[in-house]
Amino acid sequence: MLLHLSTWQEVEAYLQQSQGIILPIGSTEQHGPTGLIGTDAICAEAIARGVGEATQAIVGPTINVGMALHHTAFPGTISLRPSTLILLVKDYVTCLAKAGFTKFFFINGHGGNIATLKAAFSETYAHLEDLQIPNAQRVQCQVGNWFMCGSVYKLAKELYGDQEGSHATPSEVAVTQYVYPEAIKQAPLSKEVGTGHRIYGAADFQKKYPDGRMGSNPALATPEHGQQFYELAVKELSSGYLEFLNAH
Numbered sequence: 001m002l003l004h005l006s007t008w009q010e011v012e013a014y015l016q017q018s019q020g021i022i023l024p025i026g027s028t029e030q031h032g033p034t035g036l037i038g039t040d041a042i043c044a045e046a047i048a049r050g051v052g053e054a055t056q057a058i059v060g061p062t063i064n065v066g067m068a069l070h071h072t073a074f075p076g077t078i079s080l081r082p083s084t085l086i087l088l089v090k091d092y093v094t095c096l097a098k099a100g101f102t103k104f105f106f107i108n109g110h111g112g113n114i115a116t117l118k119a120a121f122s123e124t125y126a127h128l129e130d131l132q133i134p135n136a137q138r139v140q141c142q143v144g145n146w147f148m149c150g151s152v153y154k155l156a157k158e159l160y161g162d163q164e165g166s167h168a169t170p171s172e173v174a175v176t177q178y179v180y181p182e183a184i185k186q187a188p189l190s191k192e193v194g195t196g197h198r199i200y201g202a203a204d205f206q207k208k209y210p211d212g213r214m215g216s217n218p219a220l221a222t223p224e225h226g227q228q229f230y231e232l233a234v235k236e237l238s239s240g241y242l243e244f245l246n247a248h
Contacts, residue, residue, distance in 0.1 A: 024048035027066035030074035032168030044109030050234035165216025178226025
């Protein structure tokens with residue numbers, strides 16, 4: 001059940017059965033010479049919808065822009081500041097909590113969002129208590145990072161070994177190829193690829209990772225691999241969502 005394709009009456013009826021909602025969140029950022037700029041949001045959205053179908057949960061609109069300031073030296077990247085993302089998440093959760101939702105499961109596709117999301121949750125809990133809205137003390141938020149699922153990590157290691165890397169990875173590119181086979185890109189990749197450098201500002205990032213990749217070889221990706229990653233992530237995160245939903 002997709003929130004944006006539902007009516008308010010349907011949401012009201014859903015809330016009689018469940019107070020859980022799944023919110024996909026990703027990023028709009030460069031992913032090397034062959035990775036789509038929307039990779040993180042595409043992966044999060046597809047997997048979130050799969051989890052929604054498997055668990056009969058409502059799925060909210062995808063938060064497509066995340067915290068990707070270190071990628072902004074590459075054309076096409078759009079980023080929120082951490083402070084902006086905190087406010088956005090707080091507003092999302094506050095509106096939905098007022099309607100009666102209490103369990104917010106964010107399916108995340110971008111590592112750069114994790115720290116900001118955790119900070120946003122703390123800000124949100126305090127804000128809801130200050131507002132004294134009903135159910136404020138029952139509101140809980142959790143992050144499910146699809147790329148950190150144990151089954152996904154294991155398969156990526158088996159398929160790609162050290163060439164998985166940590167950004168513009170073949171696993172995430174494979175998922176986008178599965179979801180959008182018509183948008184598969186081909187481009188030459190240099191043999192040398194930056195790896196292991198600390199991340200500071202955008203100019204420094206581009207200097208150390210000139211083509212945008214971080215230790216990865218996305219040329220290894222295939223749509224068939226993407227389907228495998230998708231199915232593993234949906235299965236594992238579905239279990240995680242149901243466990244979260246039923247926990248007190």
